[in-house]
Amino acid sequence: MTAGNLDATDSRTLPGFFDALADGDLLGGVCADCEQVLLPPRPACYACGSRAVDVEPQSREGRVFSYTEVHTPPPAFAADAPYTVAVVELTDGGRLLGRVAADYADVAIGDSVELTVREPTAAEREVALDYETDWPVHIFELR
Amino acid sequence: MPEPVIASVGASSLGRTDLPGRDLFSVALAEAFDGLPDPAELVEAMYVGNQSESYEHQIMYGTLLAEWAGLRHVPAERVEGCAAAGALALRHAVKDVRNGEHEAVLACGVEKMTSAGTSGATDALSAAFDRALEQRSGITAPSQYALLAKRYLHETDATERDLAEIAVKNHANAARNPRAQFPKEIDVATVLESAPIAPPLKLYDCAPVGDGAAVVLVTTAELAADLDCPQVRIAGTGASANNIAVAERDMTDIAGARIAAETAYEEAGIDAAAVDIAEVHDAFTVCEALLAEAAGFAPAGTGYQSYQAPAERADGWTDVQLSPSGGLKARGHPIGATGLLQALEAYEQLTGGAGDRAVEGAETALLLNEGGVADAVTVGHVLTTAEAP
Structure with missing residues (x-):
């Protein structure tokens, strides 16, 4: 997943995250490389630096x-x-x-x-x- | 590579003052340059640590203070990192001298915190925390650190009484520091019976709101010698950021502070055991315990013994003395100036200028200055006497 085309519907942005939360869905980033959970989701993993971050319901x-x-x-x-x-x-x-x-x-x-x-x-x-x-x-x- | 040294220091009075930030700076600058040529004859660049424009509705603090120092046309900028801004300014000055760009750089810090009362300071400081989830939950600086304290008391043998003893120790140190905002001794009962701020932290666990400015002149060793200034070597510097949200960090292993300290030790070629005195970021009593561990002075879970005499502490503790100035708790914590007040204390301790609070035989000092909650950003410096190996 790349972040180059981020817009406000993407749950790796705050508007996207809060839109989902308003519907009752708590979304987290999950690092595809080290499995670190990131709340809220974001383009990069703070634990290992990977930019392979998936968005998954928490x-x-x-x-x-x-x-x-x-x-x-x-x-x-x-x-x-x-x-x-x-x-x-x-x-x-x-x-x-x-x-x-x-x-x-x-x-x-x-x-x-x-x-x-x-x-x-x-x-x-x-x-x-x-x-x-x-x-x-x-x-x-x-x- | 030129070796940076501190050639001179100065500070304003600390606490509730009737002076705005630029005037507090003028007071600090006058002390630092007493007996020296004017700043315009020496200073080639300056950095100003400053937390928030909300106190004075003023940014451009680099430009403003350069002008007030009589230094038009030098590179000058404000450095921001909440309460670590002062040490970040110092670090920039150190790097400029080390890399040969300048021979004399002013590291300054200033904060006019009392301009809008406690609620104004509470609001300004809350801007240091993640806006999206944490600020909107009503978190404050004391409550952030209370979350660390609650967890620390849960994981270790430390008690609220131990945290209170740290405050008592730092007030006792401040009682011998003529620069201190609260130069008076207190007892444990005073701390334990003080008003709840964010349990387990009470009023006397918290550093005060206050105004202040500090100035540290960083030069080459050669220039300091030419000026006939007592000099202290800046032997190491380190810095580390960590998550903006404390919830996502290890809340009792303060990793950013550990990295900042270890980087500074490595540059200085020492280990933690060589440190005689440390000025650590005790914005709240629990910080001194956590930072004693992060700096390598104390085994995990025993940092709360910082108030005890070295012989009484757990096995594995070094004989370091913490916060001889009285720390943020009692010396005072004018946010942007704090990192430089730490350097000022170490300078006075290492040049024989600490009066009756002097730590006998002190040759090596560690400074740890934090911004945001805990190690959102940490800056470490190792200072040594000119004679130290």
Whole structure:
């Protein structure tokens, strides 16, 4: 797969990735040479440098790898604080950071979670850049 | 190949100041050139480490500070790499002198972080993280490092109390540093009982927001001798980028920092055991633990013992002293200037200018300056005394 003809429908671009995510499909890059999972997909593998990157659907289930609670948010998210964020290791091997729809005290390393997707709220659209306005927001829910 | 040395250093006061960035720079420059010819008579190029235009709505910092130094018509540019910008500027100056392009280059750093309060700084710093998935999830600098800290405490025997002890140690060092933003000792209870920022990190685990500027004059050894400056050799430099998203990295083996340190050691012809003092990027207490391991000072999982006296640490630790300046935690962390403040501390330690915080017999220093969360980019430098082998 070459990247020379990338356009916004290609899931190795952010618009392409978020279009698929809006439909509930979490796509990852998978290196054809070393099998590294890349979230989001991109033209080159960071692990081995290969540009032979396939795009494959990824499991939305995973486990909490690390987590914390944001008490001092950026101004755009002030109304949400405190909120829980985590790095999640997905079943297919990729790792992804996102919010967790649970109180910090109710989360532990190793907990099973599932990635869900929703449309951005009016407040989120307000702070989005023009090209981000319709990008969906991903949230992890405890299983 | 000419050998680059640090011939002079200077800094502004650090913390909440009433001076904009260019004026902070003027203060730092005046200290560095006290007793020397004017910059226009010496300096052939300059690099300015600067994190963000959002604090002062000002880019073109290379041009601006060159002009304010009286240096029109030299090559001058801003260097960007979040909190590693200062050491990147130093690295560029080192390379220019090494390759014979210039005999004297100014490495500068400046940040006016207090211009928009804590929320302004939080917002500006969040731009260092992946926009698409991480910024849009509301991540911040403290919460990024909290993810590392949570994982580190999970994988090792370290406790929140150990991290607090690192802050206590660095405040004790800063209490003897007249340049420090917080020159005062604190106790463990103060850290443990401070406000939660992003658990397990609390307020006193975090380096402060503050203003500051620093200047390091890099020259050939010959020029420094002609100027009769005490000189410190820049024996090695190394740098490494790593993933923008911390989620995709090894969160406890800080590979980029390890590569930057090892590259600098190799250039200097030393190993980690030869390092007497290290200024590492303790933006948060856990960083000092992680970087002690990445730099080869401590076996994996024992870096948190950095606050202990060398004889008390686990087998395999070197006898290095970490963050004699007080570190980012207590000396201060004006983002773009930090890498140069690290170099300033090493210069003072290695030239007998560190007063009563001097580490006895120190001849070799490692500097590790990071930008983004952890090793998104890391720059390492090895500095040695002029007499060191």
